Amino acid sequence: MLHLTASCLFASILTATPQTELCVEEVISIRRSGATLIATTSLRFHFRYFSSLSGETNMSLTLSKRKNDQEDKFEDARESIPVATTMNLLSSLEECTTGLYLFLNNRFSDAINLIHPWSKNSMYHSLMYGFFMVFKAILTFEPQDLQIGMIAAKDALNTCNNFRKKTKMTLSHLVSKQEIMAITEEELHAEVCYAECLILKSFMSFIQDESMLAFLKSEISVGSSYQIYKDCQQILMQIPDNQSKTHKHLVGGIKFGLGAFNLMLSLVPPRILKLLNIIGYSGDREVGLSLLHESASETHINNIISLLTLLFYYNYIYVDFGVEKVYNPATEDLFLVYLQKFPNCVILKFFHARSSMLKGDFKNAQLKLQECIFTQNEWKQVHHLCYWEFMWCHILEQDWRQAYHYANLLSQQSRWSKAIYMYSKAIILALLPSHFVKSVSEDINSLFLKVEGLRIKFLGSSVPIEKFVAGKGQRYGTTTGWFTAQPLLEFIYAWSGFRVMSKKVELISSWLSIIDRGEDLLQENPHKEYGTDDISLLNLLKGLCLKHLGKYKKAEYYFNRVIQKDKLLKYDHYLVPYAYYELGILHYLKGDYARATKNLDKVRNYKDYSMETQLQFRTHIALEQIAKEK
Template identity: 55%
Template sequence: MAFPRIVMESEEEDHFEDAFEEIPVPTSIDLPSSIEESTIGLYLFLSNKFSEALDSLHPLYNKSMYHALIYGIIVVFRAFLTLNRQDIQMANTTMNEVLKTCEKFRKKTSMISSLSRLIYKKGISIVKEEEFHAELCYAQSLSLKASLILLQEENMFSFLKSGINFGLSYQIYRDCQELFLHLPNYQSKTQKHLAGGIKFGIGIFNLITALVPPKVLSLLHFVGYPGNLELGLTSLYEGALSSSINNILCLLTLFLYYSYISVTLGTGKEKKHNLEALLLSYLRKFPNCVFLVFCYGRLNMLKGNFDYAELKLQQCIFLQNEWQQLHHFCYWELMWCYIFQQEWRSAYHYADLLCQHSKWSKASYTFNKAVILTMLPAEFVNSVDEDISSLFLKVDSLKIKILGHSLPVENFAALKSQRYSGTTSWHTAQPVLELMYIWSGFRIIRKRQDLLSLWLVLIEKEETVLPEEQNKDYQIDDKCLVYLLKGLCLKYLGKYWRAELYFNRVITNEKTIKFDTYLVPYAYYELGLLQYQQGNKNTAIRTLKHIKNFKDFSMESRLHFRVHLALQQMTKKK
């Protein structure tokens, strides 16, 4: 059978094609060989040899559970990367086959008897080590299939079907964790992979269930499984330190949490693991791995080392061309590096590249490009043949839907674009200040006092022209935006009492704000974090709980996630 070989995408579409050469396929493979050979395929992938990795794994992916699992991970990742319909369909077909392969090696039980119940009745000795591995591979594959369902289908039925699969996967991991404690010593080299697989599964599910508010968890069929954030992070860290085949997945999940989720949603008080030292140990083994180099660039960006971050992100772009969509992640980070430093021409360059080449969120990319152009001279805008008003007007038509709903960040961009498409209803820096806040920009630059001061100057310039506001409808809203952002900068500069003053100015204008109603609940959130930072825990909790009284404002779901995590952090027992 011929299968597609991955080739570089054309400018018109992000489509991959495959073709495998004739490779003699053995009829069977034992567990140690399965793990060893699958690890070689994984290492090829981590060396940016994506087609070679797939070629090495495919011949045995219907005969070896680990070949199937690693092959499935790569194919599903590719589908999420390209968002190409054919790649998504191929990933879906592949995962069906992967699940069948894993099923062949699982302990045969009745429909009403789980593995844990069977072992409880007959003893753990009835289970072969290979069958334990099969349970974990099946659980991981089920999670991949569930995530793919959400990508492929956009209806409530698919959401529920995906939730059921996630719930089943979680239950298998929990059973395996419990059974592993009573596992006999198989005296094999493969047992460490059981431990690593369990740490990955338990870690990632504890992370998910700790991050997601209870109402959403109930829809995902995680009822009765409260997550523990620190347990999740610790399990992943231990998994990343291990020599199991899942160690790289543990590392990348930790990176995703600390570098994105925590930055966007966290309080900054979460337990810290030495992610940088861990990442450097992996980079010594895979110095040119595009994923690891990207992670190191992002970590340096979060530390405020923007020049070095830019070098690492540029290195990522030149490391491989086979999957050009990986370049888009670099374009996004580079755009923000330059926004933080107010280097608008360079920021525009990468925003424009995203608009041209990436499918992920055309609405957001177009909005970002238009916002950046508002900070550039008219001569430059004309020289690149752009029209700011036209760009803002395009945003709404570029929105996408997931499960029948538009993305909150795209809804926000479309709403603001309606106003900014006019030329007289806003001040010069207003769009970029709002963009910085929505994408947690001020939090990212908090370690760079020089840049915070630079942005504070921009905010204070806006503050001085507000009394001259001609558009009376937006005057109070615009003042409150400036107050919120000035309070945020003052907080990160250590001027707490002044920061609190500005947050309270927003709150006292609750009844007079006409359009940007998100400002008041977000001001309560920032005030609550400030109070907690100063040691006023009970006051902070009361402040955050007040946010539940606000409904139907922009970025509401994001704030509810933030409040959920903040309260969880503030109320946990030491």
Template identity: 45%
Template sequence: MAHVGNGSTAAEDEDCFEDAYDRIPAACQMDLHSAIQETQCALNLVLNDKFSEALELLRPWRRDSMYHALGYSSILVMQATMTFEQRDIQAAMVTIKEALQTCQRFRKRNSVVGSISSLISKQTNLQEEEMHAEICYAECLLQKATLTFVQDENMISFIKGGIKIRTSYQIYKECQNRLNESQDEASDSFRQFEGGVKLGIGSFNLMLSLLPQRILRLLEFIGFSGNRGFGLSQLREGASSHSLRAILCSLTLLFYNTYVSLILGTGEGNLVEAEALLEPYQQKYPKGSIILFYSARIATLRGNFEKARARYEECISSQQEWKQIHHLCYWELMWAHSYQQDWTKAYYYADLLCKESRWSKAIYVYQKAAILSMMSEEEVKKTGEDIVELFRQVEGLKQRLAGKSIPTEKFAVRKSRRYKAANPVPLLIPALEMMYVWNGFTIVGKRGDSTEALLVTIETAEEQLRNDATPSEFHPDDSCLVQMLKGLCLKHLGRLLQAELCFTQVLSSEARIRYDHYLVPFTLYELGLLYKQQGDLAKATTYIENAKTNYKDYSMESRLHFRIHAALNSLKGTPVSTP
């Protein structure tokens, strides 16, 4: 391949690399270096919300350049996974298949995974291209696996997706071996290759390390392994590099610290690191919706809900091309208002999600009904909504992903079945229960005023149950839910002995629970964390292990096992995240 034929100087090339949204070179021919540089230009456009322009830049070369193919397919895959529209998924699948074919043309011949150690010598560009083709091919395989899970519901598709992931993992391991053998390489091409390896190996190790031990043992049998510390170090090194994938390493770490560690861990995301990672990109892309979104998310996790809401609203107004980013903001705004019990505004965003987003209609409708349940009769009347009818819709909206029902949807369906009866017994504080499902009490706990206000609402529900003259069959379950949530509020307010009494009250009522069996193992886990906070690590371990080994077949079991895995790691002295 030849170089970009636009007569640009090295200094001009550097301008393109940093400020692609100001000037894009017109490429006549393309070599590896120029392809990486132009893909960086497209990435800059994406980060400045110029999605169509990024696609236009990449489109002409997507069948002749592996990096253009990868960049083009990445944007369409991202769009498809955000919209869940079948036409977007099909368009992305066609593109990713073309991208794999493009990458395959540059790969070493007669090799499924390839032995990378024999691919490169410094003198030959062809071998250099083969090296990059392996990384690009591995990334494309992961994208195709993602689309496979989203597109089809059957188990065959699930297995096919798993095979693609395993092949991708093997390629990354081979590439890492090559990297370890060549520490003296100093070319820009090699640094770009190194960035790709660090992104892949780091992401695989980090995500595999989150898996509960029983799942990980099975995966280790077929060649997977996960080391959290190593994964984080690889991603941090990649984020600090000057490679094309530096921003992708940063975004992976941001996602881990602001979402994964909260939903699948103990809620101890490293916000100091998240802020440091985001800071240079805030300078570079001050109005970029992705950067604004993460800035808002960090503010939420800090308990600064007012700042978070302002940033989410700024993110919404920053671009109109990809409405799906608006939907992410609506979800977060719904919770930001819920944390402060501004149910009218929370309902507004839940209603928008029901009308506009295809991600999970069952969750959105359940969430809207749950929020309405927290409002006064007069407020509900103003909305024109029928709470009972909304709950009855939930079951029919359930979907499947990768051949499996989605756990949170299953939970919503099961809870909404209370409304099937002719005279349903209303759920007591359903919006607060869902807040717990998403680990929201950990976030509200950063704000004493909001936690106190939640405690007042929970104690009002407790009083309502106490004064119930004709307790229903759901009374014991509702009482246990109230005690667990009350215990969480008391824990975050520093009233640890009272919190312990609430948790032990749930455990002593185990035999009376008829439907919400998830409450006992989750309470055991929370009590374990409480003992950890008090410094009694032996007692903490006992209670968390009890939740792990003695309970099964309850709602959101897999979610709790992720959290248990993170908690036990922290108790063993293996930090889940840096303080």
């Protein structure tokens, strides 16, 4: 997030190279509404500031003397960034881009301090400040930050509303050419900003208010936001091309909104869409991804948010729900361009680590995560994201002590999910020697039993994954005779860990050996009450490992063994629908789309089991993918 406000400089920053040459007039002639704002800022400040924001430390600047031998006089360098005294649409976009670049260089307080003064009088400042505060609230989950985030989102909504068209008629009712031509570009910008603010406020409402009424209100707001984006797109198609410097920001914002909504709605199963009938829309995933990629490839204030949406999709949603076999190379290339421009950006570094992990390069992932931690200390909650990924790297590599170290850090420092962190500690300690457990003053059974009391609620209901681990915690904390790796194996499956490992055959083979040992132990000493459930779990995981190893016939055998125990399972009823899903994906990978569809359709016959919603999403996306490839 930055402060060079001439629009030509923003384009230069995005394309800067060590050989870039700029004249001094371009560097210091920074104007807003015709009034020079930084007439007293020293040249030395601009050199240092411009260089740090663009990510280039050896950028050379060629100075040209002003005509008539006139030279500018400068004061000493200022560490603080002057506050604007006037603001119009163009200058607000330029200053907000400055703030965004500061943010991308981990100067979070500087970004907030720059944006906040105008957050009640400028639509883009209000939107940017709302985004910063909501982002911080999500990271910390502290009650005070959540409250500040909600207030900022509401204030942003009110500010943007003040700039909207002063009529009771919505954009979708502007049917005549005369009415459409009468709307100003600033009013269209206000509509786009208002739509984004609706999403921010809805998200904060969803987090803070547990009532179903709040949920319905949020969905109505989201539907209104999507309609605004669609209306703005229709209006742009009917008016002449606009060559103003602000127009590209408007177009980019609409592409981001339509792209994000198409992607989000395409992931939702029809059954759940019916429950959310108030939205009344469906999405096209390919259209959504294409629009987001276009938006991220262009120069405007929403490009980085478009990129982050793509990165989140491919690094998390895609891994958990998708059936694609490769990471999107176009998005990866685009990501590397941004990473080159902002090499110290902790958010981009984090996604770089995550993508390395998904490629099976766990060592590089850990190096990148370490860089994330060392890069900034202002928002230490970012460290918690890294601790979570560190924990998973060590779990998948079977380094139990280091995995416990990060699980313990999370349980002590993070507010996100104490229940999951406590369960993580317990299942990892179960695999460590008893003398180590004593050395850290932990009792495994006590940890398992504490999980239940740490659960949180949204919309008056338990978070599904927390409900799942709480039930497992009661089981493992009150019984004996279970295979020590069994809870961890199940946890890895719940978090799509086997798919993460699929790039490293040796890791899959190593975990398959652990499963084989567990199967032998449980068959020798079956548990009277949980025996069938335990063996069926290991059969499901064994089939999964064999599938990733390309041994489809053997994998199919073990999936069918789980399905055959359908009526005998006492507790883990989720195993059968998940076995049908895995069998369907196996046939999809073999190219047998008919059998794949048949098995995936059977998933829909099951209800009221653990992690049901997750499987509904996965099944919907798989069936949609098969339909496209038939």
